[in-house]
Amino acid sequence: MILSRLSIINFKNIAQADLSFSPNINCFLGNNGMGKTNLLDAIYYLSFCKSYSHTVDSQVIRHDEDFFMLQGYYDHDGREEEVYCGMKRKQKKQFKRNKKEYERLSDHIGFIPLVMVSPSDSELILGGSDERRRFLDLVISQFNKGYLDTLIRYNKALAQRNALLKQEVRDAALYDIWEEQMAITGEEIYKQRQNFLSGFIPVFQEFYTYISNGNEEVGLTYRSHYEHGDLLSQLAEVRERDRILGYSTRGIHKDELEMTLGEYPMKRIGSQGQNKTFLIALKLAQFDFLNRNGYTAPVLLFDDIFDKLDSQRMERIISLVSEDRFGQIFITDTNREYLDEIVRKTGHDFHLYEVVQGHIRSIKEE
Numbered sequence: 001m002i003l004s005r006l007s008i009i010n011f012k013n014i015a016q017a018d019l020s021f022s023p024n025i026n027c028f029l030g031n032n033g034m035g036k037t038n039l040l041d042a043i044y045y046l047s048f049c050k051s052y053s054h055t056v057d058s059q060v061i062r063h064d065e066d067f068f069m070l071q072g073y074y075d076h077d078g079r080e081e082e083v084y085c086g087m088k089r090k091q092k093k094q095f096k097r098n099k100k101e102y103e104r105l106s107d108h109i110g111f112i113p114l115v116m117v118s119p120s121d122s123e124l125i126l127g128g129s130d131e132r133r134r135f136l137d138l139v140i141s142q143f144n145k146g147y148l149d150t151l152i153r154y155n156k157a158l159a160q161r162n163a164l165l166k167q168e169v170r171d172a173a174l175y176d177i178w179e180e181q182m183a184i185t186g187e188e189i190y191k192q193r194q195n196f197l198s199g200f201i202p203v204f205q206e207f208y209t210y211i212s213n214g215n216e217e218v219g220l221t222y223r224s225h226y227e228h229g230d231l232l233s234q235l236a237e238v239r240e241r242d243r244i245l246g247y248s249t250r251g252i253h254k255d256e257l258e259m260t261l262g263e264y265p266m267k268r269i270g271s272q273g274q275n276k277t278f279l280i281a282l283k284l285a286q287f288d289f290l291n292r293n294g295y296t297a298p299v300l301l302f303d304d305i306f307d308k309l310d311s312q313r314m315e316r317i318i319s320l321v322s323e324d325r326f327g328q329i330f331i332t333d334t335n336r337e338y339l340d341e342i343v344r345k346t347g348h349d350f351h352l353y354e355v356v357q358g359h360i361r362s363i364k365e366e
Helices: 036-048 119-126 129-143 145-166 172-211 231-237 239-245 272-293 311-321 336-346
Strands: 002-011 014-020 025-029 067-076 079-088 094-097 114-117 218-223 256-261 299-303 329-333 350-356 359-363
Touching: 002 036, 014 036, 014 359, 025 036, 036 067, 036 079, 036 114, 036 299, 036 329, 114 272, 119 129, 119 272, 129 145, 129 172, 129 256, 129 272, 145 172, 145 239, 172 218, 172 231, 172 272, 172 311, 231 239, 256 272, 272 311
Parallel strands: 025 329, 025 350, 114 299, 299 329
Antiparallel strands: 002 014, 002 067, 067 079, 079 094, 218 256, 350 359
16 A cells, blocks of 8 residues: 555644655654654554544644645555545544545554554553553554454443443342453453464564664563453452442453563663664564555554664664565654665665655755
8 A cells, every 4th residue: 555645734733735755765854843743643644543642633633723634645556545534623523435434433444554653652661551452452453353343342341331330330230241241352352462462472573683683582471361261250250349449450451461671571671772672673563464464565654763773773674674565664854864874775766855844845865
């Protein structure tokens, strides 16, 4: 899938832009706060129907404006696909493919597979377990529609059980209904996450080993309440305690993906460079998985990835993304030297842009 053209109106600090892209590498140069990340976020939005930064829809509308609009034109094996998104303040957003509006936004997820690497990804390591579950769900949902539907059903059952707990309802029959739904859908989600990680972890470790030149050993370990037996019996066992707390303490919404460097938690001992390497290896493994299991190569977005990396790690990343399997790539950076080095070493066609206060212009290689 190649994004050939993009139109933006009133998205964050970008008032208006009409851009044509290279099918290979597109580089965006500019100081911090100029709008480079916002441009990548617009591309992300067209894949996932939401902002990468979890910004609510009304807040992506440019200040003092009444609406925003994104329109992307994609080349899929010689066939053009148009994806449109628009929203006025206080109204429901519209999402269309080839001028036909989706009945459910979830039906669009996976049509334009995409992987983004961003400084905000540090929350995957430093943040709570919900960040790591979101990562798992996002990757699996892009190639498995049934997984996303099951996850939606699980979350509905979880919300109903939590509502009963908060209201201190004591009717066991009401709990039985939703706990059974949580157990059935939760088991399917658990199995899908296990199956995904069994193939994902070795690829992630290979990428990390290559970028770090084999100097460090990293790990990912999946933890779930399903390791301790049937969820239905666990929910019944903790029901009284959950009623006191007002929320459900058992289930796949509490799963954890432990990240380690050597034998210790990555969040506790990892340096900035090691954390960055860990995150890039995660995302490259995500790309590899989607590329092997999907119907088209994902679009790859690199937002300011070279900061905090030594020259050796940077060169190894450049070597990786130079391979033909990585398809279309969008890269932002504040340092022209890095961008020139990337382009020179890949030998691929490229477009170079400058971003200043939300204004984007194409510039020639000097």
